[in-house]
Amino acid sequence: MAEEEANLEAVMGLIINGGNAKSSAMEAIMAAKTGDFDQAAAKLKEADGFLAEAHNAQTGMLTKEAQGDHVKVTLLMVHSQDHMMNAITFRDLAGEMVDLYKKIAGVPLN
Template sequence: MDDEKRMQVVMGIIMAGGNAKAHAVEAITAAKKGDFTEAEKKLEEANQAIVDAHNTQTEMLTAEARGEHTPIDLYMVHAQDHLMTGITFVDLAKEIVEVYKKIID
């Protein structure tokens, strides 16, 4: 993978992680207002962002298994950090939405 393509992949992972986190926060905000339909919609959007990033990672892992080494640099580490933060936020948001459902309903 050339440098330009690798940077596109890295930026895609960063964006997906950031989008997942943003949608998770929106889900919590909606649940706090009692809008559980919106909260569930935002959780679905957050999950889709994680799936998109996961698919990119799977492509990279497959290429690595074929012997196409991807250099690991600060950009890649940063991308993985964003993704893991997004995953954590989504997991936490799911729990928080459920708590709000019990409190408000």
């Protein structure tokens, strides 16, 4: 049962951190939309931190699998992977949107 709980904890880590990353990325877009590019950058950095936490949870699961400790694939696990991949895509697009708002405002891009 302890292994099942550990898997559930990793899955929930992906869902929670993926959701937080997506929310922070959206906040970055909204900040850029109002011209607050410092806040936008901070929110993108925050999103990156959440994605790093999600990645750590995912890496733990992948490491166990590679070592032969096969985990039963559940719908919740598939959902968590989907959540994380969508968060990564959203974060990437948010960075591009922030750059676009900077360009429109005449702010130099990094």
